[in-house]
Amino acid sequence: MIGKNGQLGWELNRTLAPLGSLEALDYPEINLAIPDSIADTLRRVKPDLIINAAAYTDVDKAEDEPQIALAVNGEAPARLAEIASDLGSVLVHYSTDYVFDGSKGEPYNESDRVNPINVYGRSKLKGEQAILESGCACFILRTSWVYSLRRESFVTKVLDWSRKKDILNIVSDQVGSPTWARMLAEITAQMLATAGEDFANWAHQHQGTYHLAGSGAVSRFKWAQAILELDPNKKEQKARDIQPALTADFPTPARRPLYTALDCRQFISGFNIKIPEWKSSLALAMYDQSQLGKE
Numbered sequence: 001m002i003g004k005n006g007q008l009g010w011e012l013n014r015t016l017a018p019l020g021s022l023e024a025l026d027y028p029e030i031n032l033a034i035p036d037s038i039a040d041t042l043r044r045v046k047p048d049l050i051i052n053a054a055a056y057t058d059v060d061k062a063e064d065e066p067q068i069a070l071a072v073n074g075e076a077p078a079r080l081a082e083i084a085s086d087l088g089s090v091l092v093h094y095s096t097d098y099v100f101d102g103s104k105g106e107p108y109n110e111s112d113r114v115n116p117i118n119v120y121g122r123s124k125l126k127g128e129q130a131i132l133e134s135g136c137a138c139f140i141l142r143t144s145w146v147y148s149l150r151r152e153s154f155v156t157k158v159l160d161w162s163r164k165k166d167i168l169n170i171v172s173d174q175v176g177s178p179t180w181a182r183m184l185a186e187i188t189a190q191m192l193a194t195a196g197e198d199f200a201n202w203a204h205q206h207q208g209t210y211h212l213a214g215s216g217a218v219s220r221f222k223w224a225q226a227i228l229e230l231d232p233n234k235k236e237q238k239a240r241d242i243q244p245a246l247t248a249d250f251p252t253p254a255r256r257p258l259y260t261a262l263d264c265r266q267f268i269s270g271f272n273i274k275i276p277e278w279k280s281s282l283a284l285a286m287y288d289q290s291q292l293g294k295e
């Protein structure tokens, strides 16, 4: 598994461990911006399964560093796919709701037209396309609005702002499907566990692109309201009010697609796995954080 220090990678590392022998990598063992470092390491490990949770995820910085974003999100997955083909390994790779332009106005399914509107989205789409073209057995899991409480995320930022500001202004015109990194890791593990004995055959039968995100859709504003409501340390909140704002009020280097909720029915029916509603995962994530250090 690549990207063990990221939000998702950290959760995958602990969730996948019971399923088999797992080698988890990140900097400096592997640098996705340097293709040879990938090849050398993977040819040494010879895995049955390669899971790529690493990515260049700084959406705004990607506008200034398009070559690096493209190397990590576009070219490295191509190399991973090529190596997976050579080794006969299965590749699980994560992609993003930002491959869409956000104009559909209802949840996107896997056959909807892609049209990324920023560098990050374009670089991730390149990665998807290269993997599919390689012909390796692959699962491309498009997810969205990933958060954990271990690394900086929208959830940790809202909690932090609530301790510092009197009034929070949060955009209400961006709608998506918040996804707890642990839920994503656990559902990935459940998906892999449906394979049974003949893993390669199962992979060939089920491979493809799937949407996998927290169930339901919500605006960032309503998501922030839920974060404050479920905050286990509400007494620390200084914020007295939270007000809706517009994306246009907060200019950022990268344009954001406005509506990117994902329709995950293909995943749910393909693997017979239920996906929890975004708010119940958020409640669990908050509870989990509140228990840290108590045992």
Ligand SMILES: NC(=O)c1ccc[n+]([C@@H]2O[C@H](COP(=O)([O-])OP(=O)(O)OC[C@H]3O[C@@H](n4cnc5c(N)ncnc54)[C@H](OP(=O)(O)O)[C@@H]3O)[C@@H](O)[C@H]2O)c1
Pocket (backbone or CB within 6 Å): 003, 004, 005, 006, 007, 008, 009, 026, 027, 030, 031, 032, 033, 034, 052, 053, 054, 055, 056, 057, 072, 094, 095, 096, 097, 098, 124, 143, 144, 145, 146, 147, 151, 181
């Ligand atoms: N976060 C979101 O809202 C979101 C939304 C939709 C899809 N996704 C996708 O979901 C997946 C997991 O995202 P995440 O939120 O867990 O990301 P994350 O927390 O940013 O973690 C990404 C990991 O990749 C590592 N990485 C970056 N550049 C690398 C390189 N050149 N070589 C090796 N490792 C490198 C990072 O290391 P450093 O920390 O040292 O940079 C980090 O450990 C990614 O494919 C992402 O595109 C994320």
